[in-house]
Amino acid sequence: MASETTTQAPPYGSTATPNTSRASPTNVLPNTSTASPTNVLDRIAAADLISTANHVYAFLAAAALMASCFLIYHFVRTYGAQRRAAWPDRLLWAFSCIQLLLVLFSFYNVAHRPHSLRTTPLSCATLAFVINLTSLCGLLILALIAYLLALDPPLDFLLRRPGVSAALLVPTATLISLILAGIRGPRDSLQRETDCFMDPVQAGVSYAVAKLCLAFLAPYILQIAIVLSGCAKERNSKGRFLLGKKESSMYLSVNAVLFFCHLFYNVALVRAARQQTRGELSHRERAFISIAELVFFAGSGVSLLLVLITSKPSREKLSGLFGLIVNCCPRVHKHAQPNRNIITPHIEITDTLQDIES
Template sequence: MGLQNITGLFYPSQTLGGPHIDIEDIITSQNVISRVMHSYLGILVPLGLLAGVICVAILIRNKVKHQTLENLDLHLLALVATDITIVFYSFTSKTRPDYLEVSNLSCGVLSWFFNTSYFFSQYLLVLMILILLILDDSKTSQSHLRYVFLTLTLSIVMSVVNVSLLGTYDNLHNITYCQLDPLNARPEYDFTKFFAGFCVPSLVLLIFVILIIIRAREVEMSEKLQAHGVVLCHVPIMFICRLFYNIMLIRRTGLKINAFYMSPREELVLNIAELAVFSGSCIGLIITLALHKPCRQGLKKSLQFLINKCRGKETSNSVI
């Protein structure tokens, strides 16, 4: 089947321009996105995945050692695992400035998996800030585990609703240029993603953070903030990275509604905005390792153990 796009919006780089597009602009934008992609894959991805794997290993080791997880550790483990999956989804962009050429069905399935992680990370952060606000550490880890599963269930439902609005179900086997948020999605898909995946949770987070700031002078809240500072650091990182992306998502929707063409510069900025979402997950993983006390201490102990092992081998070799 040939390439089709029911929204009438196409990538300039894949259609060899148009009457209003300069080929040199396409070449320039391709060079820029290629360099940005190499920088992301060469720097942020290795650091993010390494930090994520270390965090998961330390948190699971603490679970095995103490037979339980602190509520904060339980939520952070879920958030770290979700950020790792989002980083893995970013490998679908490694072909930039080219795009995956798959069927609408495959692209829709990929979009559903990505959106589940996307919604879950946002909603889970709302849950963590809510628990911090109400100082709810009295309940058992099993109760908090139920909260996490309810959040995951909500994320799956919202992802199903969102993907059902793609509008490509009549052409499931047609080949398309696929992004995690497909270009040929109906405007309804983009609007739902924007409001349910960004606007509503960001507004709720803003309200919760303001309430936390108001209560910061309380002794109990002050102690909580010191222990849960890593959670608050995730809020601006996720907001800034996803704000940029959602602005471009709405810009793309406006082009669809008004039947405008996409310029090479807009294609470039849209691709960079997509990388910003992935970069936010990488930075979040690094922040968790650096600021969460059990992870930071576990890393120090592991490094010290390796150093002692190496020194012991050097001493043995010198004696021999």
Template sequence: MTSHNMTWIKYPSKEFIEFEDIIRSQTIISRFMHVYIALLVPTSLVAGTFNLITFIKKRTMLGKPDLYLLDLTVTNLLVTLFSFTATTRPDYILTTNLSCGVLSFFFNICYFNAQYIQIAILYTFLFQDYLPCLRMVTLIEKPLGNLSLVFACAFSSSLVGVMLLGIAGSLLKSTLCQVDPLTAWPEYEIVKFSLGFGVTLIIEVVFFTLLIGKLVQRNAPPQKDKSTYLVMLTITLIMFACRLFYNIMLLNRSRLKLQRDNGSPRDELIMNTAELVLFGESCASNLAILFLHKPCKLALSNSIRNLTKRCRREEETHNSMPL
């Protein structure tokens, strides 16, 4: 139980040692934060909102993949909103353990939901294309049932994470907070890695490989379905690239805790950078849906075309007015 006593742990930037390293790391993370807030946050919100409006307008014509991508779009928007908790970097939010636990719980629901929804999409595609005889014994014909199951799994995984925060006896104690609390037990990072990346990665690699094999076959999906396959494969690669770095740093943080080591300012800098990369995943996913998913891509083209026509019409009207 000695590893569960986390009163000794502190952020390296709060120990007032190695001043030059602390100032250097804080300067770097502050610049990264400015870039993220100035570029990625507005892009993610605009692209995600546009995708959401498109899905809502076409709600009567949404297919199964569309419903899954709608769920992913909402999740990405929520993650972008949660990322505002990092605007204080290089400092951290000062709050109570209870509030920090609530923040971590709801963020992790989005974190696990985005991962599990990909498994649901890949699973649906595989059973629809490879094993159509088993459709009747699955929830494939009921996408809302699949979404409910995904949310239940994400909720349960997040609940397990909260149980490993170790805040039961000090809910009203003040603490420095981020979406993955530093004072959590080492098991928190290990379980989050296992449930949110390790196990799901094995499943996704199998499904991803089978889908690649499906696409290169002669009986590949018809042209109208290729955009859905393309956007899903792209999002899978984006999520893997962003979460690989993030989960490596989670495991590194767990290793430091087990060694009762606060780490260095460099470790803190890399962990904060990994957190921003994770937040940036939602922006990249929203852009992938916008530019690769056929309904959203057509809606964007029509919007640009209508805007261009309106601007030309106003310009012609202005030029035709007598001086």
């Protein structure tokens, strides 16, 4: 008697084959007896596209890790010399650490590309909660930086105290993350291993729309409200109050990168969730949402590089390091040729008594 075969559609981004009674050992390509050649070619093309995007992101993540190490080293040296860091420097350091955590969290799926991490639904939901919490903390810190640049509060203001800022920021981000976790929820058996994604399309359109509104639109609407309040306060400055601050270029560039990366990912998630309700996603659509997830994490990597380049103290420290390296190059070249004698012409001009009197 022939054994019965059961098929289950893999989630987006996964190149795993349908579950059969005799699965392929590599679990990459489906059995040719049950899949058409066109389907096999589409699956291979989607896997190649995900792998190419993964390689590009790997180089970006490596550069971001190097930039974050330099930023942390610079902050530790500055804090050790001054014994006390200013409030903007603390916000910048906290933002850099949060973006570093997001880059590290991205390795949960990058390391398994073009496949996906397999774990229990409860562990996957916990990982998604931590990622949402970290991302929200980073966006809320940008809102604090906008408040500093736009409204310029006095030195004795409560939000300038790190404890007060953390007590306001962390519970807000935790509450929003808990709401998203409740909507997402582990929908399968808690002990059965499955493919893990930060935001699976199987969670439904309600979860995708809730994340778009709570984890993306709400923080940026808050920032827009703060900037408009600063415009109302500084009417005589003709809208140039934000451009006059030394950290404004860093804030604007980082905020623009994160905005477009998060917008791209959230729109792609809502689109994929809607298509999932109409029918099964194609291989190219699964590859697209997987690449969109890499774009989400790429925003954190680019932000670290922009902080290193646009922040004035870090840029000056980096320029000094490059200058030191350049100055060491002639010394190495000189020691490499010890027998070469270079005679420098020496011209001495002397004035006679007649020239001085004339």
